[in-house]
Amino acid sequence: MAQVAFLGLGVMGFPMAGHLAAKGHEVTVYNRTAARALDWTGRHPGRHAATPREAAQGARFVMACVGNDDDLRAVCLGPDGAFAGMAPGAIFVDHTTVSAEVTRELSAAARELGIGFVDAPVSGGQAGAENGQLSVMCGGAQADYDAAEPLIAAYARICRRMGDSGAGQLAKMCNQIAIAGLVQGLAESLNFAQRAGLSIPELVEVISQGAAGSWQMQNRHATMAEGRYDFGFAVDWMRKDLGICLKAGDEIGAALPVTALVDQFYKDVQLMGGGRWDTSSLLARLKG
């Protein structure tokens, strides 16, 4: 069992840290908004710390799941950042979805301090985090990955090293590119069904077992039919992810026309006040 810090107890981090505690690891959590850390320690064995540095002190592994590039820098760097508290030989595992650039930048800063760094973004949503069934795509040195993988297994259905530092984030970009057009297609299909007077549960029971079936269809059709979006993967985060994908696509010469279009649709959802709505809220935009 390892001494572990977990930074960021949001929709994803809260249950992920809980799985580590349930496996018997000695977990210290940090959350910017302290009330959430207190909520976590009220439900799980473990301690909470006032800063990332304090949480990281003595930890063999420091896991993080915060928001964007700047948020990740904020918890890693500076006098109160995790790197300041980590000893040489410790390993930082980042589950945030960020750019490959910030990953390489922080990985290099960690290496200077003798700290390992594994980029390990996740897919599988809130339910995947709660059920311990995430897909985890990693980048970094093989030895760091090998050391971290048994911990990540606490909340993973599958975990794979895709290559050197940043490769996990590149794989996550492929994941988001594949989802963007798919969710819009699902929203158009369910909007069409409702306007055509079909029952969504009956429709999905049939078509989900054919070639149109998808995770999004299985896990989101019921809430989409109810027009309920107050959970899950926030539109603000999806726009952050698609921005990362579009920039990387430009750099490597990969055309992303549908991704660019769906990014604009998510902008409409933000303007409707849906920045924190689940990404399946593309249907709300079609309803006007």
Ligand SMILES: NC(=O)c1ccc[n+]([C@@H]2O[C@H](COP(=O)([O-])OP(=O)(O)OC[C@H]3O[C@@H](n4cnc5c(N)ncnc54)[C@H](OP(=O)(O)O)[C@@H]3O)[C@@H](O)[C@H]2O)c1
């Ligand atoms: N939700 C999903 O389905 C899903 C799926 C796959 C990947 N992701 C990715 O996972 C990451 C987290 O997503 P989430 O849904 O868990 O987000 P969330 O619920 O908004 O939680 C974000 C967490 O990061 C913390 N945070 C943000 N900025 C910070 C800063 N500058 N300094 C310190 N802490 C900071 C927040 O602290 P406070 O509590 O103080 O705000 C909160 O604990 C994102 O990169 C997202 O793209 C999410």
